[in-house]
Amino acid sequence: MGRERIRKAVIPAAGFGTRMLPATKAQPKEMLPLVDKPAIQYVVEEAVNAGLEEICIIIGKGKGSIEEHFAPSPDLERFLLEKGKEDLLREVRRVSELARIRFLLQPEPRGLGDAVLQARSFVGDEPFAVLLGDDILVGPVPPMTEVIRAARERGGSAVLLQRVPREETVRYGIVAGTEAVPGLYHLTRLVEKPSPETAPSDLAIIGRYVLQPEVFELLEEVKGDRSGEIQLTPALEGLARNRDVWGVLLNGRRMDSGTKLGYLKATVELALGREDLGSEFADYLGEILKEYRRGGFEPS
Ligand code: G1P
Numbered sequence: 001m002g003r004e005r006i007r008k009a010v011i012p013a014a015g016f017g018t019r020m021l022p023a024t025k026a027q028p029k030e031m032l033p034l035v036d037k038p039a040i041q042y043v044v045e046e047a048v049n050a051g052l053e054e055i056c057i058i059i060g061k062g063k064g065s066i067e068e069h070f071a072p073s074p075d076l077e078r079f080l081l082e083k084g085k086e087d088l089l090r091e092v093r094r095v096s097e098l099a100r101i102r103f104l105l106q107p108e109p110r111g112l113g114d115a116v117l118q119a120r121s122f123v124g125d126e127p128f129a130v131l132l133g134d135d136i137l138v139g140p141v142p143p144m145t146e147v148i149r150a151a152r153e154r155g156g157s158a159v160l161l162q163r164v165p166r167e168e169t170v171r172y173g174i175v176a177g178t179e180a181v182p183g184l185y186h187l188t189r190l191v192e193k194p195s196p197e198t199a200p201s202d203l204a205i206i207g208r209y210v211l212q213p214e215v216f217e218l219l220e221e222v223k224g225d226r227s228g229e230i231q232l233t234p235a236l237e238g239l240a241r242n243r244d245v246w247g248v249l250l251n252g253r254r255m256d257s258g259t260k261l262g263y264l265k266a267t268v269e270l271a272l273g274r275e276d277l278g279s280e281f282a283d284y285l286g287e288i289l290k291e292y293r294r295g296g297f298e299p300s
Contacts, residue, residue, distance in 0.1 A: 004126060004127060004152075005051075005152075006051075006052065006126075006127050006128065006129055006148050006151065006152065006210055007051075007052060007053050007054055007126070007128075008052065008053075008054045008055075008056070008122065008123055008126065008128040008129065009047040009052040009054070009055045009056070009128065009129040009130070009131055010055075010056050010058065010116055010119040010122070010123065010128060010129070010130045010131075011040070011043055011044065011047070011055060011056070011057045011058070011130075011131050011132075011133060012057075012058045012106075012112055012115035012116060012130070012132065012133070013028065013030045013040060013057050013058060013059055013060075013063060013066055013133050014058050014059055014060035014063065014106040014109055014115050015029070015060070015109055016060075016109055017029030017030075017258070019258055019259050019260070020032065020258065020259075020260065020263065026062075027065070028059075028062070028063045028065060028066055029133075029134075029258060030063075030066055030133045031065050031066060031069065032257070032263065034136065034257060034263075034266050034267050034270050035267060035270050035271050035274065035277070038066075038069060039133055039134075039136065039257045039266075040057070040066060040069075040133050041069070041095065041098075042136050042270075043131050043132075043133050043135075043136070044057075044070070044098055044099060044101070045098065046131065046137065046142050046143070046144050047099070047129065047131055047144060048098055048099050049142045049144075049145070050129070050142050050144035050145040050148055051145070051148070052099070052129055052144070053099065053100065054099070054100050054102070054122075055099045055100065055101045055102070056101075056102045056103075056104055056119050056122040056123075057070075057101060057102070057103050057104075058103075058104050058105075058106050058115045058116070058118050058119060059103055059104070059105060059106070060105070060106050060109050061105075066103070067103050069095065070095060070096060070098065070101050071096055072093075072096045073092060073096070076092060077089060077092060077093065080092065102122060104118050104119060104122065105118070106118050110224075110228065110229060110230055111224070111225070111228075111229030111230040111231055111232075112132075112229075112230075112231060112232045113219050113222050113229075113230035113231050113232040113233075113234070113235055114219075114229070114230040116130060116211075116215070116219065116232055117216060117219045117220070117230070120216045123213060123216075124213070125213050126213060127151065127157070127210055127211065127212050127213065128210070128211060128213070129144060129147070129148065129208070129209065129210050129211075130207075130208070130209040130210075130211060130232075131144060131207060131208055131209075132206075132207025132208075133207075133257075133258075134207060134256055134257055134258030134262075135206050135207035135208070135254055135255075135256060135257075136254070136255040136256075136257050136266050136270070137160075137206075137208070137250065137252055137253070137254050137255075138252050138253050138255075138269075138273070139250065139251050139252020139253065140251060140252065141251070141252075143160055143208055143248075143250055143251070143252055144208050146160070146248050146251065147159065147160050147208045147209065147210050147248050148210055150184060150210075150246045150248045151210035151246065154180075154184075154244060154246050155243075155244055156212065156239075156243045156244030156245055156246065157209070157210055157211050157212050157215070157236070157239050157243065157244070157245045157246070158209070158210045158245065158246040158247070158248055159173075159175070159187075159190075159205045159208070159209050159210075159236065159245065159246070159247055159248070160205070160206050160207070160208035160209070160247075160248055160250055161175065161185065161203045161204065161205060161206065161247040161248060161249050161250065162203075162204055162206050162249070162250045162254055163202050163203060163204070163249075164202055164203075164204040165202070166196045166199070166202055167196055168204075169193070169194050169195065169196050169199035169202065169204070170193050170194070170195060170196070171193065171204075172193065172204035172205060172206075173190055173191065173192050173193070173204065173205035173231075173232075173233035173236070174190075174191050174193075174194050174199045174200060174201060174202070174203065174204055174205070175187045175189060175190050175191075175200070175201060175203050175204075175205060175247055176188055176189040176200035176201050176203075177189070177247060180246075183248065183249040183251070184246060184247070184248055184249070185203070185246065185247035185248075185249075186244065186245075186246060186247075187240050187245045187246065187247050188240060189237065189240070190205070190233050190234075190236045190237040190240060190245070191233065191237070192225070192231045192233035192234065203247065203249075205233065205236075205247075206250060206254055209232075209236075211236075211239070212239060212243060214239060214242070214243070215235050215236070215238075215239055218234075218235035218238035218239060219232070219235045221235075221238070222234045222235055253269070255269060255270075268285070272285075
């Protein structure tokens with residue numbers, strides 16, 4: 001590989017989480033549990049598994065519980081120690097020792113691009129990773145690792161891609177480019193949330209990126225969109241004009257924990273994948289579905 005190692009990760013977690021209201025009224029969406037871990041912990045663990053050593057989480061106002069989650073909890077640890085609950089103690093300590101995590105505040109929720117811009121001094125002058133908290137990904141190789149590998153082997157920046165149904169292009173950054181080798185695209189266009197009619201393809205960006213530091217200058221120039229938000233995708237299109245931007249097709253499954261249905265799917269899939277819960281939960285689901293199909297449930 002030979003190129004510069006990618007050590008730093010930025011995880012934006014500053015949005016209002018409107019798609020999960022009212023659960024997110026007084027609680028960050030990133031802290032909603034998937035089985036027994038808050039969603040953001042899965043993302044931090046993926047970053048750590050991909051070899052990223054320094055993590056910067058961009059938080060908004062009212063997101064202090066994210067910071068608390070990754071900090072040591074001396075009272076809780078003492079309590080678990082006294083009660084002899086060593087497994088739980090180990091787990092609680094592991095969370096606060098996962099990585100070196102710094103927290104930075106995005107003063108106003110002005111969009112993903114603006115959130116990434118807050119990390120400029122943390123990143124400095126080296127390529128860095130961005131992981132979005134809503135996308136929970138599982139694959140044979142951690143998807144972040146695949147994106148890092150593409151950026152290091154080919155040079156430039158890289159994003160993770162997944163094909164989406166045409167009618168859903170309005171929910172994603174959509175790209176166009178040429179397929180260099182199967183599953184790897186050299187990107188020329190990156191458009192934020194186009195309509196199905198104007199979308200350049202059905203390849204959507206999903207929340208894993210490796211970006212060159214030039215992206216910060218480009219972000220400074222991005223104008224607010226119709227709702228005043230500074231998006232990340234226009235800066236990526238700027239990057240593609242001067243340097244290579246690669247698109248790596250996801251080899252694995254993605255769960256969008258930022259929507260109600262996606263959140264339910266993520267909970268079920270993660271629970272089914274658990275050694276301690278999977279088979280009992282599968283039996284339960286089988287039974288409950290039979291009952292549901294017999295018409296046994298009233299809408300709540
Ligand atoms: C963001 C990005 C979009 C990307 C998506 C992936 O959108 O702006 O380009 O496709 O994440 O999940 P958001 O979901 O924050 O609206």
